[in-house]
Amino acid sequence: xxxxxxxxxxTAAWHELAERLRPETRCFVDGEFVPARxxxxxxxxxxxxxQVLAEVARGTAQDIDAAVAAARRAFKSGVWSRMAPRDRMExxxxxxxxxxxxxxxxxxxxxxxxxxxxSDMLASDVPGAVRxxxxxxxxxxxxDGMVTNTAPSALHYILRQxxxxxxxxxxxxxxxxxxxxKLAPALAAGNTVVLKPAEESPLSAxxxxxxxxxxxxxxxxxxxxxxxxxxxxxxxALHNDVDKIGFTGSVEVGKLMMIYAGQSNMxxxxxxxxxxxxxxxxxxxxxxDSAVAYAVDGIYANQxxxxxxxxxxxxxxxxxxxxxxxxxxxxxxxxxxxxPLDPRTTMGPLxxxxxxxxxxxxxxxxxxxxxxxxxxxxxxxxLESGAYVEPTLFTGVDNAMRIAREEIxxxxxxxxxxxxxxxxxxIANDSIFGLAASIWTSDVTTAHRFARDVEAGVxxxxxxxxxxxxxxxxxxxxSGSGRDKCFEALLHHTQTKSVWLHLGxxxx
Ligand code: NAD
Numbered sequence: 001x002x003x004x005x006x007x008x009x010x011t012a013a014w015h016e017l018a019e020r021l022r023p024e025t026r027c028f029v030d031g032e033f034v035p036a037r038x039x040x041x042x043x044x045x046x047x048x049x050x051q052v053l054a055e056v057a058r059g060t061a062q063d064i065d066a067a068v069a070a071a072r073r074a075f076k077s078g079v080w081s082r083m084a085p086r087d088r089m090e091x092x093x094x095x096x097x098x099x100x101x102x103x104x105x106x107x108x109x110x111x112x113x114x115x116x117x118x119s120d121m122l123a124s125d126v127p128g129a130v131r132x133x134x135x136x137x138x139x140x141x142x143x144d145g146m147v148t149n150t151a152p153s154a155l156h157y158i159l160r161q162x163x164x165x166x167x168x169x170x171x172x173x174x175x176x177x178x179x180x181x182k183l184a185p186a187l188a189a190g191n192t193v194v195l196k197p198a199e200e201s202p203l204s205a206x207x208x209x210x211x212x213x214x215x216x217x218x219x220x221x222x223x224x225x226x227x228x229x230x231x232x233x234x235x236x237a238l239h240n241d242v243d244k245i246g247f248t249g250s251v252e253v254g255k256l257m258m259i260y261a262g263q264s265n266m267x268x269x270x271x272x273x274x275x276x277x278x279x280x281x282x283x284x285x286x287x288x289d290s291a292v293a294y295a296v297d298g299i300y301a302n303q304x305x306x307x308x309x310x311x312x313x314x315x316x317x318x319x320x321x322x323x324x325x326x327x328x329x330x331x332x333x334x335x336x337x338x339x340p341l342d343p344r345t346t347m348g349p350l351x352x353x354x355x356x357x358x359x360x361x362x363x364x365x366x367x368x369x370x371x372x373x374x375x376x377x378x379x380x381x382x383l384e385s386g387a388y389v390e391p392t393l394f395t396g397v398d399n400a401m402r403i404a405r406e407e408i409x410x411x412x413x414x415x416x417x418x419x420x421x422x423x424x425x426x427i428a429n430d431s432i433f434g435l436a437a438s439i440w441t442s443d444v445t446t447a448h449r450f451a452r453d454v455e456a457g458v459x460x461x462x463x464x465x466x467x468x469x470x471x472x473x474x475x476x477x478x479s480g481s482g483r484d485k486c487f488e489a490l491l492h493h494t495q496t497k498s499v500w501l502h503l504g505x506x507x508x
Contacts, residue, residue: 116302132184155503196224250407277436347391356388428454
């Protein structure tokens, strides 16, 4: 499938491409697409229309067993783990190249599966996945062991080796990108992988697996089993022959991963979970218009279905009215719900009807708890057939309210007035989450004190959501224990081995 630049601007052309799309829907095990062993399928629904997009293989424990066995065979054979580093690099580079070459198809798959705007896929998710594979390809021959400074009678060195079989379990909010963040470091370190994509958005992972094989990835090195969390996901996390689970998803399921590891083989677990990120705007912000623009983007981008969504706006009392008015005006034009296949659309539907109802339920909770609904809070007119929710703002929010404490994972922001930097940091830290946080201030001391004292894995000063592949991604507290993207993510997919060679007696 291909599309010229002119068709990318044309909604009708995107719909035509969508009509012609025939996605792969079977499990990918040992280099082949196969139906689920128990023969089951499940429907994946286009949330913009409510129509069935595809029937996908419903993987169960049997498919996970087969995929883990294939991954173990591939690992033990050394076909990947002992491949020359530069050859492994080439496979990941070619995978990146093929993702780029299939940008249109990937964009359509994720947009149709989970509703995000097609322009976001092309501008952000697809290039992000390409960069992820490129970055981790480049790390492969930078991974060193170490010789330690022992007495002359011994040579002691530390080998850094892959873990073995890694299970990856990912969510639906960035289907391709989250899969790339998990797969690329695991594969770069020489592991073999079984990936369980989210049941809401399984299609792009299957295309990715096909392209990895085309790029020269040996059979069995990357396996994908679509299916439900309670079936395929649980079987993978409980499997005794899986050495690590790399998980991205909710706090509740992240905790289950740790339980499953304890109930099985004590496999390593890394978790990337939810957030309730504070965006602090102090009275000495260097630029209120920029702060507002970032704040609006920080909560409404990707329909608010973002782990680090800046849902708590902690605004200094002195600028509260001005900030709120500018925020209203900006939100009105920046995020208008519409057809996600229209390249001009900035906000699509939420992922499912059930999630839409959950988010609308939080709007009711906010009102009942005494917050003021400033705008939004409903289903946009004319879009009732999809799972849409309007961009929504609450004012007069108190940090004790449920809308300030719980992850809504939708386009709902709350403004909490604060008395200054210390008060803002206190409120920012009063949360079970600790994924990301931002501050707007002209005072360098305040900025650095905030960076030091805020309990978050990612901190932005006078910006929000900036970063590249070198910056770490991961949380404090119940936002999880893992670190994605950076070189550290590669190390998390390795284990060290101590080798002691006796060279003779020490000279006396
Ligand atoms: P989820 O926890 O419901 O599901 C995530 C994955 O876990 C899915 O593949 C699902 O099938 C699987 N799963 C569910 N129950 C399981 C079980 N019992 N055993 C094994 N696997 C199971 O999360 P979601 O609704 O798909 O995604 C939204 C969540 O993901 C939000 O909380 C969001 O903050 C988080 N998230 C975090 C990051 C990050 O980097 N920190 C990034 C994206 C999303």
